Amino acid sequence: MNEIRNKKKVLLIPLDPVHDVALKILNRKLKDRGHQTILLPPDLPLEEIISRASEIDVNYLLVSRTLGYGVAELLGKFIDMLDAAKIRDKAKIVLGGKAITPQLAAELGFDKGFGAGTDFEEIIAYLEDREYLKEKEKLFRKKASIPAQYNYQYKNNKIKKLLNEITDEIIQWSSNKTSPAIERAKLRERLIGINKDSNLTQQDKSNKIKLLMGNYLNYCDEKILQFYQDGKLPNKVRTLSPEEISKLDTYIKKEKENINFKKLRHSQSLPLVFVQYGTGCPIMDIAHIKTSEAWGADGVFHFDPSWGARTEGFLEGILSHEEDGSIITWENLAKIKSSLHQETLWTVRAHRGLNTPETAVLAGELGADLTKIHIVYGALNGGTDPARLTIDGIETIKYAAKYKMPFDEPTNEELGGVPACKSFAGLLIIADLALKLQAQPILKPLFCYSPDVMITGKMDDNYIDYNVAKINSLRSIIDAPIWPGEPIGFMTHSEDRIQSSLTTALHAAIAISLKVDAITIASADEAYSRGPISISSRIDTLRAIQEVFRFLGKAEIKPTAKAKEYEQEIKQGIETTLEKVARRGSFVNSLYEGLLGGPEDGAYPGLAGRNTIMER
Amino acid sequence: MPISSKVIGILGTAKNTGKTTTFNFLLEWTNKENIGVGLTSIGYDGEDIDNITGLPKPRIFIQKGNIIATAEQCLSSTAAKLETIEKTPILTPLGPVLIGNTLQEGLVVLAGPNKSKDLKYIIQKIKQQGVQIILVDGALNRMIPLVHCDALILTTGASRHIDVDLLVEETESILRVYNLPLREEQNIFNQEIRRYQHNMVIFQKNGVIRPLDDHSLISKKTLHNLINNIDEKESKEIYIPGIIQDKILKEMVEKYSELFRGKTILIDNPTFLLVGSQDICHLKDLLADMIRKGIKLKTLHSLPVLAVTVNPFYLKFHRYGKESYEADWIDVVQLCQKMRSRISLPVINIKGEESKELVMIMEQFLNIGKKKK
Known part of the structure; x- marks a missing residue:
């Protein structure tokens, strides 16, 4: 468990008659983090919620409610009741639900609002007074070796x-042995080196490149x-x-x-x-x-x-x-x-x-x-x-x-x-x-x-x-x-x-x-x-x-x-194949002769570059 | 330079009752008359599209010299040129609240402090700029932060109820609550009360003070706890600093009237009774019943309502089919007539001729009417 020092007491309030799954998930996540949580049953009357909230000292009230007809007024009244019951002075009131925006949270009188699709981590970070790093910035993309x-x-x-x-x-x-490809690779290394060399003048560079390219074309x-x-x-x-x-x-x-x-x-x-x-x-x-x-x-x-x-x-x-x-x-x-x-x-x-x-x-x-x-x-x-x-x-x-x-x-x-x-x-x-x-x-x-x-x-x-x-x-x-x-x-x-x-x-x-x-x-x-x-x-x-x-x-x-x-x-097949190649005593000939796959396996030794090998 | 600025809150009973329209009317008037004005909102106002309905909303146009308090992130959608005077520690979902001075006129988006303690702080900050009046735009049906205002303008209309009779009845009840008598007695309890912001308190005739565990009268449990601690002969006043739920108050009045007869229930602010009530329409009946039964209900702080503005506009919600909102209106003449027949305060259709009446009320409130003539 990943416990934190700054533990919070959180009251979770599903104001919605049905949609309380998000709060239940959040409840579990907050508990896992070591916070103390109280999850109220859904759809309690406002008075009952105020009454329970006044009995306990909490740091946060998390209210979840989807918006619908007349819901804004209901939430406005709820906030007023919390204010009048002096709960607002002690706790922050957070609203979550579909269609909630910061503007709407401000209008309804909440301290913070979280809309649909919010990462639970963002809410937890807010409750823990931490900065929330978006997935984008979290760099889960980390180059691995x-x-x-x-x-x-x-x-x-x-x-x-x-x-x-x-x-x-x-x-x-x-x-x-060497090959045209190997010679070109060596020339390529030198060409890149010349291009990178800051001690050379532009003229020197083009002269040297011209010379090397002439050689390159030979291959x-x-x-x-x-x-x-x-x-x-x-x-x-x-x-x-x-x-x-x-x-x-x-x-x-x-x-x-x-x-x-x-x-x-x-x-x-x-x-x-x-x-x-x-x-x-x-x-x-x-x-x-x-x-x-x-x-x-x-x-x-x-x-x-x-x-x-x-x-x-x-x-x-x-x-x-x-x-x-x-x-x-x-x-x-x-x-x-x-x-x-x-x-x-x-x-x-x-x-x-x-x-x-x-x-x-x-x-x-x-x-x-x-x-x-x-x-x-x-x-x-x-x-x-x-x-x-x-x-x-x-x-x-x-x-x-x-x-x-x-x-x-x-x-x-x-x-x-x-x-x-x-x-x-x-x-x-x-x-x-x-x-x-x-x-x-x-x-x-x-x-x-x-x-x-x-x-x-x-x-x-x-x-x-x-x-x-x-x-x-x-x-x-x-x-x-x-x-x-x-x-x-x-x-x-x-x-x-x-x-x-x-x-x-x-x-x-x-x-x-x-x-x-x-x-x-x-x-x-x-x-x-x-x-x-x-x-x-x-x-x-x-x-x-x-x-x-x-x-x-x-x-x-x-x-x-x-x-x-x-x-x-x-x-067993790997062993048998390796034994044959070893017995043959030549890897290249094993390839020509089909020990690692032959015509009966649909494998045919390639022709490109045949007879181009040169002595070093 | 008048430093004793007055704070006017625009309290609505619902969305689209005309809060921002009333706010804009007052803003225009102050700018026309060169009255130094400070502005903020407990919601999110001034953007063209409503966050909830997706329909157009009134914009807010400010003039050079207007002082505003709004969240940092609103500046990106503000066209007026502002100079930041101070970045306050008050946080909102849209960043910290800034105090700014308008250098060049233009549209602004206002999202200020949204809880009462924070609004109190921001009001003090705006007052330091030496404005004559501070306008606080409300949000939805929210009331509590506005307890820190000096006076309210109540906005209501078809958006709250399309049934005009119901609307009139409810408005009457709200005004009755805001007219609750102020506790004027001067005795030892006056100083003591301040110490009990978080507990109900029973004051005994002999000067003894009994604090209770509860803060609000909100459940049967809190009511029974109160009853168990009341002394029929010795208890004199019961102070409730938090919410008072109408249902519980009703039970108290109906079942325990003998126990509470002759005693005073003291609430902190009329708004605290309103916010706890589910059946605001019938509050006035409950208050009448209390008077009949000899139970006094008083408030520690008063908050005068200066006028009622009404809006015939509402949004029809299509629940089935397209699930969207559509604009509609009720008969404004009938609305005003019915309202006036039952309410003694001025009833104003902000978009009609009688809006001038609101100017007179404001001049009177700010005590500047004579100077103008």
């Missing part, structure tokens, strides 16, 4: 040993060269006009001043809720970000276009893209960063393409909180050559460690058909690699209706058992943060917005019950939007999540006995 409470200790020695063997080999294999594709050499932008890409940018800045400023945050979680502190943006246009992205923040999202994800992953090098400027995915440029990311509330977690995904290390440099330099890296998924389902992405991935993990960005590892190869046990083996390999490179990995198993479970029938009865088994199997192996994705309920959504919101909320219920660290949710139209997602669909799922937090509280969802069975099965 997802890995903070984990020690990354293994609980399964056999798996620990296998992983150690595999990741030692990866580091050994990669030690003398770029035709598409990028055309832009820097002929000013030609790729198809469906345009630069925002100065007028559009100025309007955007005004919009950001206005939103920052007026934003009012809703609280998403109820009595829980976890999971954090993330949404993704990547509409193609920074303006639309920022509208989505501000809306998501206002409706309670803890963090946002930057999604880039799929062609970005297959293109060597980055463009420049504030660019809009007519299709899915917002183009990564320094300027686009900086603009988006400038729109974020200080407590919003920002993730820029770097995980799967030919610009992976450079993305981490941009994200890190611009102050992103998190990034996303997963070599296995990027190589098997993301279209990048396994050897190339392994080299780039290691470098990216190093950047993540340098910029103190924890990163999540999405096991989206499961969506192609890779069984959970194989994808988890890949997940753990990269996590172990990260730990050796002093980075902080976040495990991201999927909450999805995957092709594998469709075939094996593991979700024929319910969506709970197998998802619970996935989380518990990982927890039995390592003490690490877990963030189911991406988005939760993948493959259970339909084009029906209500169904979509509901399935997202139900999957969130499993996540809440399992006390995972974070979740990523889709908008209600994400799977079937056939174009940019709509703001209203965005709000649909945030509202649905808020409701499920309220519904579940600290209660838990109970899986059937099957969950335990599946958990053992997954663990």
